[in-house]
Amino acid sequence: MADEPRTYGTALGASDPTTITLLGQDLAQDVMGTVGFGELAFWLATQRRPSWGEVRVFEAVLAALADHGFTPTAIVTRLTYLSAPDSIQGALAAGLLGGGSRFLGVTEDCGRFLHDVLSTLDEVPDDDAGWDEVALATVRARRERGEFIPGLGHHVHKNGDPRTPRLMAIAREESLFGPHLRLFDAIGRTHSRVLGKTLPLNGAGVCGAALADLGLPLELLRGFALLARTAGLIGQLAEELRDPVANDIFLSVDRASRPVPPQP
Amino acid sequence: MADEPRTYGTALGASDPTTITLLGQDLAQDVMGTVGFGELAFWLATQRRPSWGEVRVFEAVLAALADHGFTPTAIVTRLTYLSAPDSIQGALAAGLLGGGSRFLGVTEDCGRFLHDVLSTLDEVPDDDAGWDEVALATVRARRERGEFIPGLGHHVHKNGDPRTPRLMAIAREESLFGPHLRLFDAIGRTHSRVLGKTLPLNGAGVCGAALADLGLPLELLRGFALLARTAGLIGQLAEELRDPVANDIFLSVDRASRPVPPQP
């Protein structure tokens, strides 16, 4: 018997001459005009249609991460557009490439970290006191290993990141305040007992906790930050088109440059 | 008097120790939990809050463009993830880089083309007969110059792209069936009289017309296709994580390769 040729199954987009389907739905009739973009992005990533509450939490996360002003990613997108205005895709891609471990990575790191702690628990605590105990043990263990806590601390919002209580409140309103958020919250309540100082739970971290509670794949948490940022970078380009600053940014660097001898 | 140092104004993200604003709004209180992701993307690109109907049309466009199965961009994202699984941002960026003139470009090309025709009109027609006249003249002029009509024709949906009537219906429902869509529609009604055959108005084209009618910047129409595709590519990665095919795609090409002599 001959080998069956390999086929590639997909539940995403498919079409024949008369119909286009997406996620098993009729795209034109049952998705367009009916499914919001945040909802669709969630559905594409999980292959299950989210509830209204899940969409609300998810879109709150995307809003929290969409744009933070003149970050490196925003500057990069503007400079790349200056240099190659023929390629919008290049300007957006260049900006997204800054979405790595340092700037956009906290969301993923925090989600993974909380998940790892949860996966060591025999049973999940049923009250705040129980969560505080888990949190204290976690903070102590990391401190002993000289490791910091992902999602804890912020260089600007030293007394509290306003996104954090807001996202927690939204998750509670939608009954989606799950174990990742509970553990993160408990770390916020308890870490000062170990570290001797109070640090804020930052917005990128709480977003990672909320995305993990939504059951989104941990490997892709950074991807959602990048999706949010794509919208932000389009905003940056739109603003650059109306009020260009990239050339002045470039010139400000160029003028401050100073030749020095090679340093072998 | 010394020069004022250059500053860079932005209406996008800004923060101080206690507050984060986005588009002049309090991010935590007035955006998170309140503004949907499609709505936010529109707002970021235009700096004005869209109406409910505008969001519906906009999100219908994003749904139409999010994923078309194993397109080159999807294959590229999966292969890049196979090759560099440490960098989600690289896999997404690589996929977006395929969003150029050929695959995702029709949306932008069609929006620009319609806009260019409209900008030559002294006055906008007030009935279908008037639009048909404009359309006929346009198709004739392009035919004489040997140019094809952006948005006309589809290699699979030869008898009609199901997205086209659906998006037009949604735009009509929301009273957003503006001059770009009207002209595009008229081209659909009349082109066969010039070309001698009936071609479908394709989905990518109608999306460009709808985005232009929403007043989105023409220079960025491709950007919205890329935003939609970012959600699709995350879906592709999520599926690849659960049911990997990239390695088999790579091997199928590798095994079919055949050394040939250099051809100077």
Add this chain to the structure above:
Amino acid sequence: MADEPRTYGTALGASDPTTITLLGQDLAQDVMGTVGFGELAFWLATQRRPSWGEVRVFEAVLAALADHGFTPTAIVTRLTYLSAPDSIQGALAAGLLGGGSRFLGVTEDCGRFLHDVLSTLDEVPDDDAGWDEVALATVRARRERGEFIPGLGHHVHKNGDPRTPRLMAIAREESLFGPHLRLFDAIGRTHSRVLGKTLPLNGAGVCGAALADLGLPLELLRGFALLARTAGLIGQLAEELRDPVANDIFLSVDRASRPVPPQP
């Protein structure tokens, strides 16, 4: 009879368990240790081994384009590395994405422009006077159409780009001063008679002329500029590792940012 399955011929890399070939050569024995990197890049692009003189001109071009200090591409690579230090490939790719129409595009534009003029000639002039005539007609025609001449003018080297005479001299030494360079040179001699002012032939332009004279594919001229720039960007990263400036560049922009109201 069944269809033959499609195979993909390639003269580039191939291997079996005991041998690796590249361009039909035994990679280990006949390429490694024998073929220089510039030579190899030329050979890969043309599938013919270049002469020693061709390599010299080609490498002179690469040297001319490798690095120009704190250009947008260099700043982008440094900022992307700051933001995502886990991904060298992302930092380099982001920098290359700035290699578009404005900054690195002149090389390609100039090569194509000269080629287009040459392809209209019934016969190639055999002396400078003949070339001057072609050049004058070309400059006049473009001036009448309101088009500028690719490769003519430089914002810094107003009285002459030192790369231009040097590359021309090298090409002459190697007997590779072909029709693209001759035409470009003639434009340099004659344009002031039409334009009423003397502009320098810039380095990016002369590089395009030289690459075209080497018979390299016009569609890829920008690619060679990008190859040169890849080496430059690695140099930028090496310097950033030893003497980091990206964070200060970021902060200088961030501090100069100023919230403004949205401008719908």
Add this chain to the structure above:
Amino acid sequence: MADEPRTYGTALGASDPTTITLLGQDLAQDVMGTVGFGELAFWLATQRRPSWGEVRVFEAVLAALADHGFTPTAIVTRLTYLSAPDSIQGALAAGLLGGGSRFLGVTEDCGRFLHDVLSTLDEVPDDDAGWDEVALATVRARRERGEFIPGLGHHVHKNGDPRTPRLMAIAREESLFGPHLRLFDAIGRTHSRVLGKTLPLNGAGVCGAALADLGLPLELLRGFALLARTAGLIGQLAEELRDPVANDIFLSVDRASRPVPPQP
């Protein structure tokens, strides 16, 4: 006293109206026509001019890594060019983004691994027996921790990668067979005593060892693999221009795709 404004020192490219310098040299007179491209890339990365022998080893490494046929990176570049032919920079950048941990990462991983072992030694062995001892201890330690040895093993060249002995021979000829290569060589001689089977030292690994022995920055070893690959990808694009296969690759995947129900 006012703060001095921040300046950004660079030893790379600089220019004034009459002169362009690169690495402190006069670019036109002392680099163009004189310095080869491999030599220049080395110089840019280290800020010291390499010896002739260093250039030979370095260029042998670049040749070894330039192209391996239809790898994921090559397929990605061809598909991206198919999809966005207007942007050569996008096609090259997309291909480079596959240069991550799995395909091009071995060079860097192996260089770092050898360096880490060397940095634990109080003194460097002075004969092969001494190196064998270090190698055995290293292999044992990694085996106990369940870690594999970077650079050991190859899925095609099971009985030996022809690049490995060749690069070692070149390094010996140039008196550049340093501690990284010596340790790697000793691992090749001894690992079977611990692992119970003989695996080949692969070409990517030996390249990492050689680059480390050249004193190139470990953080950038992957960068040199990417530089080599840039030349290879230009070769892929040149071949694609003459004998296009990307559309058939895309269609072969598209035709083998099969809709499956969503799997929540």
